[in-house]
Amino acid sequence: MSATHPFQDRIQSLLAEAEVRVGGNRPWDLRPHDSRLPARLMAGGSLALGESYMDGWWDAESLDDFLFHLLEAHVDERVHGIGDILLAIRARLFNMQAGRHAFDVGERHYDLGNDLYSAMLGKRLVYSCGYWHAHDGTVAASLDAAQEAKLDLICRKLGLRPGMRVLDIGCGWGEALKFAAERYGVNGVGITVSHEQAEFAQELCTGLPIEIRVQDYRELDERFDRIFSVGMFEHVGVRNYRTYFEMARRCLAGDGLFLLHTIGGNKSVNHSDPWITKYIFANSMLPSARQIAETTEGLFIIEDWHNFGADYDLTLQAWRTNIEAAWDRLPARYNERFRRMWRFYLAASMASFRARRIQLWQLVLSPGGVPGGYVAPR
Numbered sequence: 580m581s582a583t584h585p586f587q588d589r590i591q592s593l594l595a596e597a598e599v600r601v602g603g604n605r606p607w608d609l610r611p612h613d614s615r616l617p618a619r620l621m622a623g624g625s626l627a628l629g630e631s632y633m634d635g636w637w638d639a640e641s642l643d644d645f646l647f648h649l650l651e652a653h654v655d656e657r658v659h660g661i662g663d664i665l666l667a668i669r670a671r672l673f674n675m676q677a678g679r680h681a682f683d684v685g686e687r688h689y690d691l692g693n694d695l696y697s698a699m700l701g702k703r704l705v706y707s708c709g710y711w712h713a714h715d716g717t718v719a720a721s722l723d724a725a726q727e728a729k730l731d732l733i734c735r736k737l738g739l740r741p742g743m744r745v746l747d748i749g750c751g752w753g754e755a756l757k758f759a760a761e762r763y764g765v766n767g768v769g770i771t772v773s774h775e776q777a778e779f780a781q782e783l784c785t786g787l788p789i790e791i792r793v794q795d796y797r798e799l800d801e802r803f804d805r806i807f808s809v810g811m812f813e814h815v816g817v818r819n820y821r822t823y824f825e826m827a828r829r830c831l832a833g834d835g836l837f838l839l840h841t842i843g844g845n846k847s848v849n850h851s852d853p854w855i856t857k858y859i860f861a862n863s864m865l866p867s868a869r870q871i872a873e874t875t876e877g878l879f880i881i882e883d884w885h886n887f888g889a890d891y892d893l894t895l896q897a898w899r900t901n902i903e904a905a906w907d908r909l910p911a912r913y914n915e916r917f918r919r920m921w922r923f924y925l926a927a928s929m930a931s932f933r934a935r936r937i938q939l940w941q942l943v944l945s946p947g948g949v950p951g952g953y954v955a956p957r
Contacts, residue, residue, distance in 0.1 A: 714957030749811025753780025
């Protein structure tokens with residue numbers, strides 16, 4: 580960085596508070612490549628940090644450690660750009676997760692290509708946190724084992740039995756329903772807003788009593804014995820939480836159970852990080868515990884609330900290992916700028932979970948309470 584740059588002192592001061600050095604040789608130190616970086620970061624906040632990395636303006640040997648240091652020191656809370664302000668205003672004025680916008684995230688993220696996700700996610704295309712640390716103290720030996728443990732945990736928490744009709748809200752590539760049908764003998768329906776996912780899921784579940792639909796959750800009005808939703812609630816938006824839970828209550832049998840698996844934030848917000856919104860998850864936002872509790876009130880009893888957010892750091896590390904090993908055999912459309920975008924996305928997610936800024940929750944909900952009480956499997 581140029582010594583005469585008017586923003587250099589401010590940036591270096593903020594980084595020093597996070598124990599990050601400019602041009603240092605530790606894995607988490609910032610290595611700038613463009614003298615314009617300080618001004619760009621001060622003006623653009625988190626959006627500029629991600630975009631400047633995508634543009635090759637800086638590097639860090641350990642990107643996740645660099646971002647973890649920033650989050651631990653709360654540097655992100657002291658630098659805001661115009662993107663943060665505009666997102667907050669837009670969230671107040673518009674419902675960005677309804678109507679045609681409900682399908683934005685499917686088209687812009689989940690439809691990127693099944694080749695990308697097949698390379699990253701492992702044996703099962705499960706795009707959510709694995710269950711690495713079991714209640715008995717054992718640790719999963721691999722990503723595939725952690726994902727299988729997570730799927731089985733969901734089935735056990737719901738008490739699935741042969742013949743039950745199950746709804747998967749945001750079914751992804753169909754792996755959870757396939758697992759439930761094969762291991763527990765259920766039948767059911769999976770809905771998604773991604774055409775790529777739906778096509779894959781339909782083929783994956785061939786021969787099983789499973790129906791896959793491209794459908795907005797708001798359209799559902801039919802009865803199910805059990806419902807689960809894994810990694811979809813992050814796309815619902817605070818304006819729609821009550822509608823979402825009303826739909827689940829409408830569709831769930833009176834003696835049924837609903838499992839909600841979602842990333843959660845420590846604070847109540849109405850929008851997501853500007854960089855994540857622009858490049859990764861369109862119109863997404865993380866719910867807080869308060870927002871979930873308020874919008875389920877009068878509809879459900881919360882039987883169980885399980886947090887295993889630390890396991891997401893391990894899941895993301897495994898995804899990073901897989902995708903880094905696969906880049907050379909993936910199509911050219913995943914160019915260098917895309918790769919840097921994806922690396923920043925995975926590293927920022929690791930850092931957020933490692934710093935405990937965000938959590939991974941599984942809630943079990945019942946319409947009127949489980950007679951005698953609910954015993955939560957772990």
